[in-house]
Structure formats: structure tokens, C-alpha cells
Amino acid sequence: MSARVRLTVNGEAVERDVEARRALSDFLREDLGLTGTHVGCEHGVCGACTVLVDGWSARACLLLAAQCEGAAVTTIEGLTPAAGLSPLQEAFRACHGLQCGFCTPGMIVVAHELLEGNPAPSEAEIREAIGGNLCMCTGYVTIVRAVALAARGRRAGG
Amino acid sequence: MTPAGEPGGWVGRAYPLKEAARLVAGRGRFLDDLAPARLLHVAMLRSPHAHARIVALDVTAAAALPGVAAILTGAQAAALSKPIRPLIPTAVPIGDWCLAADRARFVGEPIVAVAAVDRATAEDAAEAIRVTWEVLPAAVDAEAGARGEGPLLYPELGSNVVWHDTLTYGDVDAAFAAADGVLRERFEMQRYASTPLETFGCIAAYDAGTDAYTFWSNDQRPGLTMSILAESLGVPQSRLRLTCPDIGGGFGNKRRPAWLLVCALLAKRTGRSVKFVEDRRESLTALMHAAGGVMEVALAYRADGTLLGLSVRDVTDEGKNLVSPTQHNLIKLGNIANGYRIPAIRYEAWSVLTNKCPTGANRGIGKPFMCFAIERSMALLARRLGLDPAELRLRNYVGVDEMPYRTPTGAEYDSGDYHATLRAALARFRYAERRREQVEGRGRGRLLGIGVATSVEPAGTNLASYEIITGRRAASGSAEAAMVRIEPDGRVRAAIGDPPSGQGYETVVAQIVADELGVAPDEVDVARGFDSATTPWLYLSGNYSNKFSVTDTGAVVGAARRVRDKLVRLAAHRLEADPVDLELRDGAVRVRGVPGRALTLGELARTAYADVLGLPPGEQPGLEARHAHQNPLARPMDAARRVPSQLVFANAAHCCLVEVDPGTGGVRILAYVVVHDCGRELNPLIVEGMVHGSTAHGIGAALLEEFRYDEHGQLLTSTFMDYLKPTALDVPDIDVGRLEHPSPVTPLGAKGVGEGGAIPGPAAVANAVEDALAPYGVTVRALPLTPETVWRWLAASRGA
Ligand code: FES
Ligand code: FES
Numbered sequence: 028m029s030a031r032v033r034l035t036v037n038g039e040a041v042e043r044d045v046e047a048r049r050a051l052s053d054f055l056r057e058d059l060g061l062t063g064t065h066v067g068c069e070h071g072v073c074g075a076c077t078v079l080v081d082g083w084s085a086r087a088c089l090l091l092a093a094q095c096e097g098a099a100v101t102t103i104e105g106l107t108p109a110a111g112l113s114p115l116q117e118a119f120r121a122c123h124g125l126q127c128g129f130c131t132p133g134m135i136v137v138a139h140e141l142l143e144g145n146p147a148p149s150e151a152e153i154r155e156a157i158g159g160n161l162c163m164c165t166g167y168v169t170i171v172r173a174v175a176l177a178a179r180g181r182r183a184g185g
Numbered sequence: 186m187t188p189a190g191e192p193g194g195w196v197g198r199a200y201p202l203k204e205a206a207r208l209v210a211g212r213g214r215f216l217d218d219l220a221p222a223r224l225l226h227v228a229m230l231r232s233p234h235a236h237a238r239i240v241a242l243d244v245t246a247a248a249a250l251p252g253v254a255a256i257l258t259g260a261q262a263a264a265l266s267k268p269i270r271p272l273i274p275t276a277v278p279i280g281d282w283c284l285a286a287d288r289a290r291f292v293g294e295p296i297v298a299v300a301a302v303d304r305a306t307a308e309d310a311a312e313a314i315r316v317t318w319e320v321l322p323a324a325v326d327a328e329a330g331a332r333g334e335g336p337l338l339y340p341e342l343g344s345n346v347v348w349h350d351t352l353t354y355g356d357v358d359a360a361f362a363a364a365d366g367v368l369r370e371r372f373e374m375q376r377y378a379s380t381p382l383e384t385f386g387c388i389a390a391y392d393a394g395t396d397a398y399t400f401w402s403n404d405q406r407p408g409l410t411m412s413i414l415a416e417s418l419g420v421p422q423s424r425l426r427l428t429c430p431d432i433g434g435g436f437g438n439k440r441r442p443a444w445l446l447v448c449a450l451l452a453k454r455t456g457r458s459v460k461f462v463e464d465r466r467e468s469l470t471a472l473m474h475a476a477g478g479v480m481e482v483a484l485a486y487r488a489d490g491t492l493l494g495l496s497v498r499d500v501t502d503e504g505k506n507l508v509s510p511t512q513h514n515l516i517k518l519g520n521i522a523n524g525y526r527i528p529a530i531r532y533e534a535w536s537v538l539t540n541k542c543p544t545g546a547n548r549g550i551g552k553p554f555m556c557f558a559i560e561r562s563m564a565l566l567a568r569r570l571g572l573d574p575a576e577l578r579l580r581n582y583v584g585v586d587e588m589p590y591r592t593p594t595g596a597e598y599d600s601g602d603y604h605a606t607l608r609a610a611l612a613r614f615r616y617a618e619r620r621r622e623q624v625e626g627r628g629r630g631r632l633l634g635i636g637v638a639t640s641v642e643p644a645g646t647n648l649a650s651y652e653i654i655t656g657r658r659a660a661s662g663s664a665e666a667a668m669v670r671i672e673p674d675g676r677v678r679a680a681i682g683d684p685p686s687g688q689g690y691e692t693v694v695a696q697i698v699a700d701e702l703g704v705a706p707d708e709v710d711v712a713r714g715f716d717s718a719t720t721p722w723l724y725l726s727g728n729y730s731n732k733f734s735v736t737d738t739g740a741v742v743g744a745a746r747r748v749r750d751k752l753v754r755l756a757a758h759r760l761e762a763d764p765v766d767l768e769l770r771d772g773a774v775r776v777r778g779v780p781g782r783a784l785t786l787g788e789l790a791r792t793a794y795a796d797v798l799g800l801p802p803g804e805q806p807g808l809e810a811r812h813a814h815q816n817p818l819a820r821p822m823d824a825a826r827r828v829p830s831q832l833v834f835a836n837a838a839h840c841c842l843v844e845v846d847p848g849t850g851g852v853r854i855l856a857y858v859v860v861h862d863c864g865r866e867l868n869p870l871i872v873e874g875m876v877h878g879s880t881a882h883g884i885g886a887a888l889l890e891e892f893r894y895d896e897h898g899q900l901l902t903s904t905f906m907d908y909l910k911p912t913a914l915d916v917p918d919i920d921v922g923r924l925e926h927p928s929p930v931t932p933l934g935a936k937g938v939g940e941g942g943a944i945p946g947p948a949a950v951a952n953a954v955e956d957a958l959a960p961y962g963v964t965v966r967a968l969p970l971t972p973e974t975v976w977r978w979l980a981a982s983r984g985a
Binding site: 046048056057061062063064065066067068069070072073075102103104107112116117119120121123125126127128129130131132135150153154155157158159160161162163164165166167168169170171 | 201202204205206207208209210211212213214215217218220305379380381382383384431432433434435436464465466686687688689870871873874875877878879880881882904905906910912913914916918919942
């Protein structure tokens, strides 16, 4: 069973036939080639697949592509400038907020959402925000530092 | 070799990951991102039973589904391939094929593989396969197996015990006879795993024209995998190519040659590329667990706390592991004495098969359990003797003046000041002050506990240690290979046979090469991952046993120096200078003190590759060198069965403060301090990250993680909803301090760092929780310390 779905992905209009059971994560990765969205559990726990749907973070493995009719989806590719890195990405690099990098796109998506709503998060707020994303490599310490650094940079930059 | 650090001094700097630029942008290339044309996807039909005979198998309906390209049963796989070679030969040879043919021996063991146009179709087909099972009783208790009881996995072996032996080092009986006391305890370790966020996967393609296979996999140990693939497929290694892309975490778990074989057989059958990627449930159920087990410890001591002897009985629950059993036993010989002077040691070991997921390498392999048993025992002994636990340790450490120190089992501690490490950790933790706060807190009803645990962390496995078991030597030592090349345009490129899975080798290798060749790390391109066709590699190659710092670095330095030496010879010839007057700096070979008399790497590369008449007489064209290095501490087993199972030794001290919620039994870590000494730090950013991550693994094992099986061998924790991993809300802001006692035996003075937190972490947290529960008289003998476990202790004690 397939359905026609129309949505916006990283600012571009997309129109595709999708099987009703196609998860948004598979749709993004396989149909659109946006492999920056990773899949770590496919049961909604690890957060690796996190993308923004209409500005809110959502787990792409728990959404069906067909549910996203009319939605605006933003993936890590959409949060990456055409040249160079965003200040948030740069903070992850500078703070060593990643090792294998598999959780990183999901972490950056939730950190982006946090900073959009809260320009001066406390450490506890940062931990709360990334608390639904698993990282098996870093023990989270440097990820927290990276988000805090990005927040400071944003404030300094006005 | 002379220490690096000249001329750029890049080694030792906190240089941010070169890899980060692609990874933070989602531009990594992980296994599942690869999609060759006309790709087929595999789903596996897996056993729902821990132990069952396949009476009948009907794939007709599945094969008829549209989109299904091929179905491979266990019986077909056994006809088309040879069994996977075991590391430890069994008494009677057992065929262990890539799919189970007649019997399944653990829940999740695959018996049929389906290749279809997409994964969903393959899963539909797998569901349409009809299996008639005869369910057999399951062996779930390794101790029963050690006693010769319970159902047999392989009746032809007559036992589930793969190995049982007693190794005795020194006069253990005399030590116990002379002791003022003996502490006897029994500890258990649960099954857990590091569960890299990216699951295991592979792609195989077959070329009928040349009878050759190409593989892509996030396999951590490609050297060994190449030999297994060649043997099982019956083709020479020259007709195999294995490539590892970016690997999303490994920690030892990322290996399963069987799945590569399944894809290879399906690729040959269909003539198409075939991909298999585990889903999370498959990964948790059937990839690899750290072995659980039971350990009985007897520690003989003098009244002043001096340790005299140690006797350990260690039963390892291997699951259905025919490929690498005994690994969890043998590796414990590396840290059985931990940092202590224990003159006499007896180690009695059982390696026992059970109807559970195969065990295998997992951050620290066996050493976290060994450390847990020793460090728990030290905490209990301190309590018994009325000594502060830190003081008891200080009385027993091997002294800095005793280095290098040979332990009774044959391990060589190359350098380190264990007293200083613990003292630094206590100071950083504000130990005395926190003890006072603890007393005050208790007065106000708070259950605060302080835990100390210290550890040695070996690196590099010496495979000669298997001689203890097999009586003969097959593989031995610890070695790695690397390549450094200056391209015809002058750009530097390097590759190494060890595919990283988050350790930042593209950065560290670039730092090392940069120092040797007088360029900046950004001017060195290090190959991503591994490619057997282009990367230099050995059977021993791979990303395992903490070996980068102690083995791989020698390969990189060696290759870079050969290229450097050649650059100097070329430049000396062309500049008509004495080689001793030349230096490599800022991308050129320069005559020291004579500005302008210099040749850039690009100019020298032109001579080497194009204008070859300009080469010195007898010099070969080209600017490329390969070098392999073996760690010099590895040696064969001696007549007393002493063998260094692992090599260079780092060390660490962990102190943590926890609070137990008396209402819920929940444990919160309020402070966590690590002081570690991994010799020279090649890149402090990476080192600190390793310590954080590794410690978080220890915390997870201590408080949350367990693969729990019921009495029928059913796995009860097979998703991240019930197999709990630590989140950012569980792991505290781990505070890391460091000492640097360089290793005298590694080329850059570095030691291993990847496993250091995972080894003492469980013991440190357990010691703290027990300390918090001191008013309740609880002894921690097993993990994880879940709220339920702790709450039951509190309730039982209140009820009593
Ligand atoms: S893949 Fe979606 S939450 Fe894990
Ligand atoms: S960096 Fe590997 S999972 Fe987070």
C-alpha cells in the first residue's frame, strides 16, 4: 500500500510515493539519500534519528513518512551551512563532543532546539535536553561542554 | 627510538578531531550509508528458543513472495562453506557454521537468511517460513555446567566445559599457612555489553569472472576476519577485499564473521550485492555479550594488611561461544594482582558453554570482573581490619622503585607510581573532607557513600597466552602495520591496519606523522577506516585490546621515519649538503641555519616520482614506506606457564560519592574523580574523552545494565527499554586528573587508555554504594545495583 506524500525537507519541496509502513528515518536515508540521520535502535529510545518536524525535535524512527504530509522536516544536513560548520557544530568539534560521531547528528538537532528556546541553559538544562539521546562513547561530559560553549558564543555574538 | 615532539611538537597537543568536520555535519560514511547498485537486503530467521532441534523447515511460502531473491538455510550454508575456525580447538572437532543447521543453541541464533529487494520484504519472508521445533532443555547455569550437570550443548563433547585448569604461581599453600587471616568471598558479574550506537553490519559482493569477493563491514578486526572468510569460503585471501568505513563505536563488540559469510553465500547465489544490518534487538540478543560469571576469592593477609597470597576460582559463562571461549579467563591473568604485590597466586578457571548469546570482546574483557573481585575484597578487608580502604591499598602497591615489576603470572608492569596516582585522586576528590561531610550527612539521615577503586590497565594482547590452554603456539604477540607516502604533488598520506571506531586515529596519526616530516597535521591525509587492498595489514591487525598507543604507534613512527630518512638523502644529494645539517620543518628539508637553502616536499616528490635521474645513485624512485611494529614486551609462555597475556600497563584511581534514596533505592552519583596515568598523552582531548566514556561504561555496568535470562534461557532485556544504558542524567560530570609516567617500551611513551575507566568503574561505584548502606550491613556481591535490588536490601534490613 503506498501513498503520495508532500512535505518540505531542509527547505526544499519533496513529493514522493511511499509505502504506508515506511518510517521517516528510512524515507530520509534511503529515498532522499540524507544519511546524516542515523538509526540506532528503531524503537524510540536512543535519539540517534532525531530530526526537527515543524521546528520540534522528533524521532524519525517512530514517525511514518506518510504522517509528515505538509510538514517541514529539518535534518542535520539542513542545519549545516553550505560552507564550513555552524557555531554549534564548531563547538562540538572544539570541545571533542564526539568520538565515533554516530550519535552526533541527533545530539546537534536537540541541542539546536534547546538553544533556539533557551539561550542561556544551565548544565542541568543541557543534560535534560540531551537526556533522551544515548551516546555510547563520550560519557556526555564533552557534549555538555560543547552545548554550553555554543550557548556562550551565541550570547556573545548577540 | 628517540621521543617524538620535534620539530612541530604536535604530539601531545589537544588537537581537535580532524574527523569532526564530517561527523558533526552528518557526512560520515557508515556501513548502512553505503548502497551499491542492485543491492539486496537480508533478514534472518532466528530461534525463539534457547535450545531446540529443527525438526522441519519449510521455506516455500517465503520463497514465493514477490521481491524475495534467495533464501539460505543452515543446511545449505553448511554445504556451501566450511565451519568457522575456533581459536581454541575442542576435544572433538565441532562444526560451527555461519547459520545453525540442525539445532539452535541460544535465543536469537539465526537459522535461515532471506535476501530481498528491501529489508521489509525480507522480514515478511522470514516470517512466512515455517519451522517445527523440538524444544530441548536449556543449559543456563554455568556453575552447574562446571560441576558436570545440566543439558549439553554438544553431546559429542560430553561436557559443557571447554577448559578447566589450575594455574599456580609461587608457593600458595605456604602463603596461606603463614597468613594471620584469610578473606573469602564470592562475587558474581552479570552479562552486559558496551552496545555501540551503530549496530553491526556488512555488505558482500561476488564477482563470478574472477571468483572474488568484496566485503564492507564495520568489523573491528579485519586481519583475523580475512583469514576466517578465506578458510570458510575456500578461496585464497588474495581474492578477498574487505573495507571498513567509518565505524560507529566498537568496544570489542563489532565482530561477527558469520554474518559476512551469510552475505557472501547469498551474493554468490544471486550475483548481486547483499547487505545485512542488525536491528537493535538482534544486536542485543545475538551479537556479543561480555561474559557473566562467578568468582570465589580467597585473600591471605597479615594482621597489618599485607597481602600474602591470592586464590581465585573463576567460572565463566561463555554462552554458545565456540569461536573464542577462555578469552575472559585468560585475560584476567593480566590484572589478577591488580596494582598489588601478591607473591603467590592460584587461578582455577572454568570456561563453560551455556545456551545464551555468544560472549566476546567487550571493553576490558574479563578485567572489569577481576578488578571488581579484587577491589571489593580490598574494601571488605579494610573494613575487617579497621583500616581506611585507601591506606590498605597504599600498604600493598608495587612501588615506583620496583618498576619494571614482573607479577607472578608473568605480566610486566613497565612504569607508573601507583601510590602517587591514588594520593592524587584522594586529594582531587577532597577525600578527608568528604569523609567528614559523609558523617554529617549520615547524622541527618542521608545515605552517602564513598567508594575507592584502583586498577592497572594493560594494553595489547599477546596471543601467545593461548598456549596455556592449547599447549602449542598459533598466533602470538601484538603487532600492527602502517604506511606513509608522500604523493607526487608533495601531499602526505598515511594509512594503518587498525580501523578506528571513535578513537580519532586520523588525527593522532596525522600528529605523529606531522612531527616526523615537519608538516602540520592538516597537511597529512590519513585514510578513513581500512581497505585490505590498499592498507598494510597483518593477521593481528585490528581495533582491539587497547593496542593503538602501545603497538600501532610504532608502525606509524617507523613508516614516517623511513620516508623522512629518504627525504633527507634526496635533499642532501640535491643540495650537496651533509645530511646531519638538514632538518625537516614547515614542509621542506632545510639546511640548518642557511635560510633559503631548502627543498619543499613537493620539489623532492618531483625528483622521487618524475625526474628520477635526479635521485642519488642506487636510490629507488618513489616516496613511500611501510612499516610493521611488534610490542617488545610480548614473549612466549615459559616452563612455569608464566606469560604476559597483555603488555604495557597504565593505571588509574577512581573515587566516587553516591547517595542512596532510602525511599526508592535509587543511586545517584554526586561526584566522580578519576586520576589516571596512561604514560605520555598523544592527544589530551582524545585521552580525556576515552576516560569519560570508559568510566560511563563502568557506571552503566554498576547501576543499570544486565542481559537477564530466565531459567529457560529467554532473554528478558532485549531492547533499550529494558536493557538500560546510562543517559546524560545518570553520568555525572566526571573530573579527570592525570599523571604521566611514560612507558619505556613504546615508541612515544604512550600506554593504553580506552579501557581504563571500564575496569575499576564497577568496583568504585559498588564500593560507594556498600559504604552508603553501611548502616544496613549490606555486602555488595553482584551487579547491577538497580533501585529494585537496593530497595529490597533496605526493606529486608528494616524488616529484620
Ligand atoms: S533510532 Fe530512533 S530513537 Fe533510536
Ligand atoms: S560519539 Fe559515539 S555514540 Fe556518541
